[in-house]
Amino acid sequence: MDHKKEYLLNFKGYNFERSLVKMNIVENMDDYEIRDDDVFLITFPKSGTIWTQQILSLIYFEGHRNRTENVQTIDRMPFFEYNNHNLDFAKMPSPRIFTSHLPYYLVPKGLKNKKIKILYIYRNPKDVLTSYFHFTNLMANLEAENSMESFLQTFLDGRVVGSCWFDHIRGWYEHRHDFNIMFLSYEDMKKDLRSSVLKICSFLEKKLSDEDVDAVVRQSTFQNMKSDPRANYEDIIKNEIGTRNEEGKFLRKGTIGDWKHHLTVEQNEKFDKIFYKNMKNIPLKFIWDINEE
Numbered sequence: 146m147d148h149k150k151e152y153l154l155n156f157k158g159y160n161f162e163r164s165l166v167k168m169n170i171v172e173n174m175d176d177y178e179i180r181d182d183d184v185f186l187i188t189f190p191k192s193g194t195i196w197t198q199q200i201l202s203l204i205y206f207e208g209h210r211n212r213t214e215n216v217q218t219i220d221r222m223p224f225f226e227y228n229n230h231n232l233d234f235a236k237m238p239s240p241r242i243f244t245s246h247l248p249y250y251l252v253p254k255g256l257k258n259k260k261i262k263i264l265y266i267y268r269n270p271k272d273v274l275t276s277y278f279h280f281t282n283l284m285a286n287l288e289a290e291n292s293m294e295s296f297l298q299t300f301l302d303g304r305v306v307g308s309c310w311f312d313h314i315r316g317w318y319e320h321r322h323d324f325n326i327m328f329l330s331y332e333d334m335k336k337d338l339r340s341s342v343l344k345i346c347s348f349l350e351k352k353l354s355d356e357d358v359d360a361v362v363r364q365s366t367f368q369n370m371k372s373d374p375r376a377n378y379e380d381i382i383k384n385e386i387g388t389r390n391e392e393g394k395f396l397r398k399g400t401i402g403d404w405k406h407h408l409t410v411e412q413n414e415k416f417d418k419i420f421y422k423n424m425k426n427i428p429l430k431f432i433w434d435i436n437e438e
């Protein structure tokens with residue numbers, strides 16, 4: 146069995162995407178200069194990152210656009226460790242809003258000053274797994290896996306960008322008191338986008354008018370983002386990173402419970418056992434089905 150994935154770069158026990166990661170940032174992460182009003186969106190991959198990037202960038206930029214109309218989301222809210230477009234972070238105007246998949250123990254020390262707001266978006270891991278399986282097969286820079294059976298093991302072993310899902314969420318949750326962090330689930334956003342946007346605004350201390358909240362919600366729906374080239378990453382995945390097939394999209398299904406179409410009964414039972422063992426002391430709420438209350 147293949148245990149080594151060439152596209153992964155392991156640094157201090159965590160897997161980065163080798164061709165995209167900026168080692169000059171990662172190696173100097175600890176003391177990276179952080180501003181009190183920086184905001185970080187933290188996710189495990191495939192948990193709703195680009196969705197929340199869209200929401201946050203609308204909250205911060207839309208009302209006072211300052212000619213940001215045509216700026217892609219990734220440049221409004223760059224990935225900290227990947228800095229895809231080599232932006233000069235030091236020159237970004239405040240408040241800077243960053244996106245990151247980093248585990249709690251690798252982020253700059255400055256994030257512990259409790260002024261920095263961190264939004265952690267999590268998603269039920271069976272849907273993360275399902276989304277990741279399709280993404281792995283779509284993206285030319287990742288290693289394709291021909292069956293869910295083999296990808297399930299890869300995912301559980303943490304041999305993916307982001308490493309082990311359980312370690313990521315548990316690490317952040319168990320160290321939540323070291324940070325000013327709010328946890329919100331993909332499923333909560335899916336079930337009630339408007340009240341999720343209001344929760345996010347309240348955490349960020351951003352007061353938006355009802356009309357502005359409506360505008361954020363309208364522009365953050367799956368359908369809208371799918372057709373908005375600034376928001377759907379089409380350009381980045383096709384022209385900058387490269388895909389294996391033309392039809393594949395970053396915004397694939399955007400639903401809760403798609404795992405039911407992809408996991409066998411045995412795979413599901415295996416997952417449940419591991420989930421229970423790892424998560425029994427973590428009181429975060431998980432929603433596995435669109436009809437669940």
Ligand code: A3P
Nearest residue numbers: 191192193194195196276366367396397398399
């Ligand atoms: P699916 O593959 O299940 O469709 P990330 O940005 O962290 O990589 O997560 C990608 C997942 O978020 C994909 O899941 C994508 O479709 C979903 N997504 C992106 N925008 C969304 C939106 N506005 N509403 C619901 N899901 C969205």
